[in-house]
Amino acid sequence: MRFDVVTLFPAMFAAITEHGITRRAYELELWTLTTWNPRNFTTDAHRTVDDRPYGGGPGMVMMAEPLAQAIEAVRQDGGGAQVIALAPGGRPLTDAMVRRLAEQGGSLALVCGRYEGIDQRFLDICVEEVVSVGDFVMSGGELAAMALIDAVVRQLPGALKEASAAEESFVTGLLDGPHYTRPEEWRSQAVPQVLLSGHHRDIEAWRRREALRVTARNRPEMIRAARAEGRLTARDERDLRELAHMGAVGTQSAA
Numbered sequence: 001m002r003f004d005v006v007t008l009f010p011a012m013f014a015a016i017t018e019h020g021i022t023r024r025a026y027e028l029e030l031w032t033l034t035t036w037n038p039r040n041f042t043t044d045a046h047r048t049v050d051d052r053p054y055g056g057g058p059g060m061v062m063m064a065e066p067l068a069q070a071i072e073a074v075r076q077d078g079g080g081a082q083v084i085a086l087a088p089g090g091r092p093l094t095d096a097m098v099r100r101l102a103e104q105g106g107s108l109a110l111v112c113g114r115y116e117g118i119d120q121r122f123l124d125i126c127v128e129e130v131v132s133v134g135d136f137v138m139s140g141g142e143l144a145a146m147a148l149i150d151a152v153v154r155q156l157p158g159a160l161k162e163a164s165a166a167e168e169s170f171v172t173g174l175l176d177g178p179h180y181t182r183p184e185e186w187r188s189q190a191v192p193q194v195l196l197s198g199h200h201r202d203i204e205a206w207r208r209r210e211a212l213r214v215t216a217r218n219r220p221e222m223i224r225a226a227r228a229e230g231r232l233t234a235r236d237e238r239d240l241r242e243l244a245h246m247g248a249v250g251t252q253s254a255a
């Protein structure tokens, strides 16, 4: 899959090309990355990419023209089949969106804002979708773009050594439960006995119950969605009632 990123800070992207699973996938050529600095598409001596906002107010706004020219250069180079801009006011990035982008593959151009944001006319004309990575404001779109690329790349076939993606949070409509590794006892805290039992059915049942517990505690709306979509079994509902009775989750999660 091809990624083109329009950014004032190309060096930041070493974080994903030089580390971890994304680095391995990069070296396997499962994905490529080209960065495009809007400053290279300016005509003045200062290589200006921002200006004051019309209507007044604090901060600066990224000008449309250098960004548009950067996207045109991406297209001339054969990329940018889809263009996404990152902004806190965009559509929330979800597991479903990540999977759709990975399945589509092809080429994706990402536009990273800085300052107060990007001139709306560029967003209206040159961008298909505006995406947010969460309800908070960062200083720039680079970390958001890297979050998106990382999440998409790990869904590309061959990116993960093991088939662990199938069990991760959101795949089943629930969050992932807790994990434990050696030693069996750490600072007087033991690993749950069932995980040492070797009984695979019991372990699966425990993991499902723990996924329900974590989801009901941290994201009760996901339990309601799973119930509405008929993805909770009678046993799940019994476990949720028991967990609510024990005070481990809020009563609203119990049917």
Ligand SMILES: C[S@@+](CC[C@H](N)C(=O)[O-])C[C@H]1O[C@@H](n2cnc3c(N)ncnc32)[C@H](O)[C@@H]1O
Pocket (backbone or CB within 6 Å): 086, 087, 088, 089, 111, 112, 113, 114, 115, 116, 117, 118, 131, 132, 133, 134, 135, 136, 137, 138, 139, 140, 141, 142, 144
């Ligand atoms: C300081 S922010 C601009 C915030 C903007 N004035 C607002 O209130 O929505 C600068 C840039 O960071 C990026 N950014 C910040 N938070 C983000 C988020 N949660 N998701 C995606 N991009 C974000 C965007 O590219 C944005 O243009």
